[in-house]
Amino acid sequence: MHESHFLLSAKARSLSLPQIAEWDEETVFKTFCELRWPKTDGVPICPKCKGADLYHIKARQQWRCKGCEEDPDCRHTFSVTSGTWLHSTNLPLKTILMAILLLADAAKGISASQLMRHIGVQYKTAFTLYHKLRSALLKTRYDKPSMKGEVQVDGAYLNPYIRVANKAEDRPAGNRKSSMEETCILVIRQAGKKGEGASRTLTYVIDTENANDIRHHVESNVNSNATIISDEHQAYGDLEVNFERIVVNHSICYVGPEGENTNQAESxxxxxxxxxxxxxxxxxxxxxxxxxxxxxxxxxxxxxxNGQIAFDMLTRMLTMENDSPFRGYWSRSNRNPAVASSGVPSSMGLAA
Ligand SMILES: [Zn+2]
Structure with missing residues (x-):
């Protein structure tokens, strides 16, 4: 997690929409400044030349750089969101904060249309904001040291559901197979303290449970002193080259004699x-x-x-520079990737 003194403050402990609604503009603005520039306690720095000598254009809540040693002619004008992934949202800061709190509170996620109704924006705006957040979470996920201790590794397949035609004569003979290629999600989870469940989780989308991909992802993220726990699938066998490995043979039991299991991966x-x-x-x-x-x-x-989660999410979006992959997404194409017809249908199942 991105740490700053602010995230540990009372404000971050618990947060609700009515609380945010009561914040004045200055409080919201200061919160964004502290999240964007944690190292200087919210004091702005020119994103172009990194200079700190700025002219504050109060009416527009912007700054103009007076230049620095390296770039004396820098006259860059910027706001608290300029150059970050929130740059092109055009939403009021308070609305962004409320949207992010809703997303932080939604333990099982929330649909873009629900978010749209809650914060009173267009569907496209809600969709883009949520996807920018997802992208920022993915891009910033390697901010912790490699995994150690007990690490569970497992894969699960996405099985596309095949719609059965109404009339028997329209149904294909023989084994029905989806045209969608096989897709597997590999999960690597580090066990937390006793009784607390997993403490860190990484996921990868791969074709099938295969030794090459599994070895690559595990070796890139797990300390060699760690103990790997997996099921008996042969694709995990190669991990024994560099790790101690415990096998839970699922064809016999789900919890071994010493209590070993892959329950956290399953959960x-x-x-x-x-x-x-x-x-x-x-x-x-x-x-x-x-x-x-x-x-x-x-x-x-x-x-x-929840307040800390919301601020952590915002920090990740505000510290992403350059254009997000979803900037201008809707002007390029109207195709919604989340509902693309070639995708995994809703009734797909996850098989272990
Ligand atoms: Zn500058």
């Missing part, structure tokens, strides 16, 4: 399944990593106060 898939069925309905494979990582983030933050 991730249960969460994912609920969010997918409840909110997303359909998704093209291209966006699955965003959804899987959103569930991972929510799982890892499950014991964190």
């Amino acid at each position: 991730f898939f249960a969460r994912f399944r609920r969010m997918f069925k409840g909110q997303i309905h359909k998704a093209s494979r291209e966006y699955l990593d965003l959804y899987a990582n959103e569930v991972a983030y929510r799982e890892d933050m499950r014991s964190t106060p």
